[in-house]
Amino acid sequence: MLVLVLAEMLAQNNYTSTNTNTTTHYMPELPEVETVRTGLDAALRGKTVARVQLARADLRFPFPPGFAKKLEGSKILRIERRAKYLLFRLSGGGVWLSHLGMSGNFSFQKKAQSPQKHDHVVITFADKTLLVFNDPRRFGFMDFMAEEEVETHKLLAGIGPEPLGNGFSPAYLEEQLSARKTPVKVALMDQSLVAGVGNIYASEALYLAKLDPRLPAHRAAPFSAELVTSIRRALEAAIASGGSSLRDFVHIGGETGYFQHRFQVYGREGEPCFSCTAAIRQLRQGGRATFWCPTCQPNPSKTAHLRPRKKMAKGA
DNA sequence: CCTTGAACCTGCGGGC
DNA sequence: TGCCCGCAGGTTCAAG
Numbered sequence: 001m002l003v004l005v006l007a008e009m010l011a012q013n014n015y016t017s018t019n020t021n022t023t024t025h026y027m028p029e030l031p032e033v034e035t036v037r038t039g040l041d042a043a044l045r046g047k048t049v050a051r052v053q054l055a056r057a058d059l060r061f062p063f064p065p066g067f068a069k070k071l072e073g074s075k076i077l078r079i080e081r082r083a084k085y086l087l088f089r090l091s092g093g094g095v096w097l098s099h100l101g102m103s104g105n106f107s108f109q110k111k112a113q114s115p116q117k118h119d120h121v122v123i124t125f126a127d128k129t130l131l132v133f134n135d136p137r138r139f140g141f142m143d144f145m146a147e148e149e150v151e152t153h154k155l156l157a158g159i160g161p162e163p164l165g166n167g168f169s170p171a172y173l174e175e176q177l178s179a180r181k182t183p184v185k186v187a188l189m190d191q192s193l194v195a196g197v198g199n200i201y202a203s204e205a206l207y208l209a210k211l212d213p214r215l216p217a218h219r220a221a222p223f224s225a226e227l228v229t230s231i232r233r234a235l236e237a238a239i240a241s242g243g244s245s246l247r248d249f250v251h252i253g254g255e256t257g258y259f260q261h262r263f264q265v266y267g268r269e270g271e272p273c274f275s276c277t278a279a280i281r282q283l284r285q286g287g288r289a290t291f292w293c294p295t296c297q298p299n300p301s302k303t304a305h306l307r308p309r310k311k312m313a314k315g316a
Numbered sequence: 317c318c319t320t321g322a323a324c325c326t327g328c329g330g331g332c
Numbered sequence: 333t334g335c336c337c338g339c340a341g342g343t344t345c346a347a348g
Contacts, residue, residue, distance in 0.1 A: 027341040060324070084342075102341045137325045139342060182319065198341060287321065
């Protein structure tokens with residue numbers, strides 16, 4: 001049953017056989033990747049890879065040499081997430097790493113269907129079920145490594161603490177923000193500072209924390225406790241929404257509430273703030289769109305005096 | 317070291 | 333209808 005749920009949920013963009021729904025884009029930041037991970041883990045755990053077909057030699061990067069052969073014959077033990085990366089742990093000690101980029105999409109299929117545009121990887125399992133990776137923009141990619149290489153993998157080694165883990169403490173965040181002049185919103189999107197916070201949830205978290213996204217990071221540092229709480233709340237709410245849509249899907253029959261997850265500010269320029277009704281505003285920071293409420297997230301010059309207290313001298 | 321901006325690639329919606 | 337433009341979840345890289 002869950003298999004059907006997953007197939008539908010993950011095949012939003014290229015579902016063909018009974019597609020009557022509008023196409024929805026899903027946005028692979030941490031909550032979305034975590035929801036995908038949950039679904040894939042439930043559907044694929046224990047399955048043996050029989051065949052891997054690549055429609056091209058590269059996505060964002062070339063597939064590693066012998067990629068298909070390294071997967072074939074292995075059993076999927078479990079699927080983990082680190083930042084926005086998926087790690088498929090395989091029997092034999094191999095790890096299949098995957099990133100969804102901007103438009104990557106895994107769909108699970110009970111039987112082979114006619115290939116769709118941008119289907120780049122088709123994996124057939126021993127039980128004849130299939131997993132298809134579709135990615136129009138090809139910002140996604142895949143890699144393969146031995147499990148002992150995970151910690152030192154070039155793309156994983158520099159990633160900051162998981163925001164929902166213990167390593168992401170107010171003290172840590174304050175230290176990190178204090179050393180930066182860049183706008184706090186840009187800082188939160190830096191994967192070396194904290195893992196998995198992307199363009200949407202950076203705006204959402206700052207709204208919850210009532211902080212102006214333009215505030216220089218070092219001036220936001222005193223509010224690190226609020227920021228940690230707000231980041232976690234924003235991410236957890238979205239994950240919960242994804243989880244509930246997984247459960248509810250069977251009853252809804254086509255709509256995934258997950259994709260209707262309501263954002264407080266993202267994408268809502270000109271619309272009323274849900275808290276104060278002021279018009280949500282938009283600006284560009286580091287080339288990306290930022291959304292904020294000018295009333296609930298007041299100007300830096302007005303927040304300066306709100307500093308709780310002077311920072312205590314550090315050390316012994 | 318930090319910071320900024322361009323680049324990667326396709327699809328879509330708005331304006332004309 | 334169609335063309336052109338800007339924009340979109342992420343990350344890497346070069347240059348300042």
